[in-house]
Amino acid sequence: MTKIDIPTFDTLMNPLIQVLKNLGGSGTIEEIDSQVAEVVGLSDEQLEVLHDPKRGGQTEYEYRMAWTRTYLKKYGVLENSSRGVWALTPQGIQLDQVNPKVVRRKVQEQHKQAPIASQETEDEEETSWRDELVNALLAIEPAAFERLVQRLLREAGFIQVEVTGRSGDGGIDGKGIMRLGGMLSFHVIFQCKRYQGSVTPSQIRDFRGAMVGRADKGLFITTGNFTKEAVREATRDGAPAIDLIDGNQLVEKLKEFELGVRTKKIEVEQVAIEGGWFKSI
Numbered sequence: 001m002t003k004i005d006i007p008t009f010d011t012l013m014n015p016l017i018q019v020l021k022n023l024g025g026s027g028t029i030e031e032i033d034s035q036v037a038e039v040v041g042l043s044d045e046q047l048e049v050l051h052d053p054k055r056g057g058q059t060e061y062e063y064r065m066a067w068t069r070t071y072l073k074k075y076g077v078l079e080n081s082s083r084g085v086w087a088l089t090p091q092g093i094q095l096d097q098v099n100p101k102v103v104r105r106k107v108q109e110q111h112k113q114a115p116i117a118s119q120e121t122e123d124e125e126e127t128s129w130r131d132e133l134v135n136a137l138l139a140i141e142p143a144a145f146e147r148l149v150q151r152l153l154r155e156a157g158f159i160q161v162e163v164t165g166r167s168g169d170g171g172i173d174g175k176g177i178m179r180l181g182g183m184l185s186f187h188v189i190f191q192c193k194r195y196q197g198s199v200t201p202s203q204i205r206d207f208r209g210a211m212v213g214r215a216d217k218g219l220f221i222t223t224g225n226f227t228k229e230a231v232r233e234a235t236r237d238g239a240p241a242i243d244l245i246d247g248n249q250l251v252e253k254l255k256e257f258e259l260g261v262r263t264k265k266i267e268v269e270q271v272a273i274e275g276g277w278f279k280s281i
Contacts, residue, residue, distance in 0.1 A: 004049050006060050007040055009067040010100035015039045016068055017077065017088070017097060026087035033065050044228040048198055058130070058248060059225060072098070074107045084252070090280040133251045133261065137223050142194055146173055148259065149192040149221055155257040158188070171207050175215065189215040195224040199244075201233035208240060218242035221250060 019035040020027055027035075037047060042061065051063040069086060072078040077092030137145060146163045153161045153176055161176035171191045178186045189211045193199065199222050211218045218240065220226075225246045226234070234242040245253070255261045 004046055006042075006046050006049060006064065009064040009071070010104055012036060012040070012065060012068045013072060013100050013103060014097040016065070016072065017092065017095065020078075020086070020088050020092075025093060026085055029065075029069075029084055029086065032069075032086060033062060036065065037061065048225075048227050050197075050225075052131075053196070062248065071103055071107050074110060075103045090277055093280050129261075130248065130251045133254065134223055134247055136260070137250075138194060138196065140194075145194045146192055149190065150174060152253060152257065152259060153190070155259065156253070171203070172210050178217070186216040187214075188217045188219050190219040190221060193220070193222040193224070195222050197224050198227045199224060199230050200227055201229045204230050204233040204242060208242060211242075212240060219245070221245040223247045223250060 015036045016032060019032055019039060022035070023031060047059060047061050049060045051058045051060045069078060069080070072092075073080065075098070077089055077095060077098065078086055079089050080086045137148075140148075143163075150161050150163050158176040158178050161174065163174040164172065171193075172189050173192050175187065175189050178188050180186075191207050193203075199220065204220065204226075207218060207220060220234070220242055222245070225248075226244050231244065233239075234244050251261075255263065
């Protein structure tokens with residue numbers, strides 16, 4: 001099997017900085033990852049390589065981008081909010097680029113007692129909470145996963161959520177109604193796939209074929225990920241749009257609604273207003 005080369009996390013540092021500048025100084029992980037991939041010129045094949053095929057979910061590119069953000073944050077040019085938005089710091093705004101070797105050396109010097117994994121030792125990193133959660137999801141029965149998605153949708157504001165999973169029904173697992181502001185309602189049909197691999201465009205087409213005429217929107221949820229072609233198919237012009245939630249987004253939502261996940265903050269919060277930050281925007 002031919003090994004597919006993917007840029008190392010340090011070579012992605014400057015493309016990430018440039019993308020954030022193009023985005024106005026801040027962006028979501030999804031926006032950043034997507035645009036950096038375009039800047040670097042990654043192929044669909046490179047973007048679809050899984051970090052750990054046994055666990056599924058996160059791709060190798062997403063894994064390396066996470067390390068890129070971590071190093072740049074510890075170097076002082078990036079910051080992030082609890083809502084998953086990453087932004088350039090005042091120092092980062094003043095930079096056009098960094099020297100990746102310097103960044104790696106400086107950050108690793110900060111952690112001499114507990115070094116941050118380098119590119120060569122990243123695969124030995126302990127399983128993160130996201131990996132643990134995906135593993136837990138893969139271990140439960142399909143019916144239990146459908147009930148979990150039902151609960152998640154209710155927590156997110158859906159009403160009349162039903163699990164209807166029937167064989168031969170185009171993969172439709174349930175339906176519900178999403179209400180916006182108590183004024184607008186959308187009938188939604190969903191499919192939830194407890195999956196380790198990548199969802200393909202043919203699966204998106206099959207789902208769309210089953211939902212046409214039966215709902216306003218389609219929602220496809222998976223513990224795995226979507227190929228780039230599947231994402232294109234989901235938003236293809238002239239066809240009913242289908243919203244996609246991959247494994248990374250799913251575990252973040254479970255954490256947000258505390259469904260099987262408990263977050264404990266141990267730091268003492270101190271609030272200080274940084275006047276210079278606002279002047280630097």
